[in-house]
Amino acid sequence: MAADVRTPLYRQISDSLLAGIREGKFPVGSFLPGELELIDRFDASRHTIREALRVLEDMGLVKRQRGRGTLVLSTEAAPAYVQMVRSPSELFSYPDSSQFRLLTDDRIKADKSLARELGCQVGDEWVQISGLRTLGAEGMPICWANVYVIPEYGSIAQRLGGSSRPVYEMIAETFKESIENITVRLTAGVLSAQKAETLGVEEGTPSLSVSRFYQGRGGRVFEVSISEHPASNFSYTFEFTRGWQTADHWSWSN
Amino acid sequence: MAADVRTPLYRQISDSLLAGIREGKFPVGSFLPGELELIDRFDASRHTIREALRVLEDMGLVKRQRGRGTLVLSTEAAPAYVQMVRSPSELFSYPDSSQFRLLTDDRIKADKSLARELGCQVGDEWVQISGLRTLGAEGMPICWANVYVIPEYGSIAQRLGGSSRPVYEMIAETFKESIENITVRLTAGVLSAQKAETLGVEEGTPSLSVSRFYQGRGGRVFEVSISEHPASNFSYTFEFTRGWQTADHWSWSN
């Protein structure tokens, strides 16, 4: 390695175990030798052994389980490409000054088309909140937006008036919901005559639709928002940076 | 917290230090009290103190520096939402059986429009490789694809014949280039008459364009690929999972 004259013992041990994992000596699903055995094998202290195991755990290769052992999860810490944002609003690409202008809010049952779009069952009930996202209170409309909320949180519709905060954020706060997972889907289409007129563009203008599915605890989708943008003034960009895959490393807040 | 009857001491200490960081007691750029001082203050062993500091380091809040101290990097470890894929090809959403059918390859200079699209200077030279991505060798065209490669790697065009491997992968292998960063941008548009005919859809069909910018070492963009899909059969989906932001946690391979 680099300019490092000497490799710490714990690193030599983790390298040795890593080689063993890669060679198939410790297959995925098996357990590494226990700490006591490793202490004996490498003639090192328990602290040093545990430090070596922690390196492998940080790489996502193993998972230590009290009372059980050290389970091998993967034989390879393949490089991963990561996109990371600090808050869901960074997925929006909207200027801070934009606002949501509520037009209608209705309690509906999903028909076949909507069920497919929302990924739910035909007949499922949702509260559908339709509106426009605009630049400022009286500004240019940016996009048409439909927000679907589960009936349990449907009363959020009454709280939207005049607020520029995202619906998911208000739901999280009001109902103590946690946003655990967000799926974003992009599709292209054509704006209907009505929407084109409202958005101030020609009928037949292509559009980019962004659907976001917000999942709370236990994986339940509690909100889906679908924004439809005229293609002329909207693109969606995201960026991936290379790094080790350490999925298990994310600590889960509560 | 959860069902945990008792919080480990090291966690209590890291929580206490975290509160101090958040309260501004330890501003960004300052050093936390040294280990010896913390041992005294919390009446805990050095191991326990170091474990507490490691928690903060894992959260990306501090950085321990031998001989120097523990530098405060940030006052807030905001939860981050992460999308992670194992390889760039996972960003493609193409079936494995798809193939790239090369139509033309030319050496061009970027005009104003192309320069804006590629994010380069007017007059910059690129090798433009145009083609169709199809299902299998004789299959249905999926999309129209233009790949732009820097002239240095332009000879890759001669190697594409009959291969189903991605261009970026062949470049990485042939020229020992490394893919450090990928930016993906999605826009909506309308297929031109020529492209619509080639893709077997009606003229005026909306399209979803996916542009991918591959950066190598030093941040240089060595390839840009632009795929244009008929909207009817293509959507782009990605998923974010919540976790602590631990940007410093990614180890950088080479």
Added chain:
DNA sequence: AGACTTTAATTGTCCAGACATTCTAGATGT
């Protein structure tokens, strides 16, 4: 055969100590 208890295995947490390595501030010399 199944349920329950006990024992052993295994990792987690906490303590203490010592030496190594790096960095910085202060002292000393030119």
Added chain:
DNA sequence: ACATCTAGAATGTCTGGACAATTAAAGTCT
């Protein structure tokens, strides 16, 4: 005033020990 050296501060690495908590295997009882 600048360069060099030294001592002290600070974290890194490694050792040893002990008790706690969890899991699984073995033994016992019905």
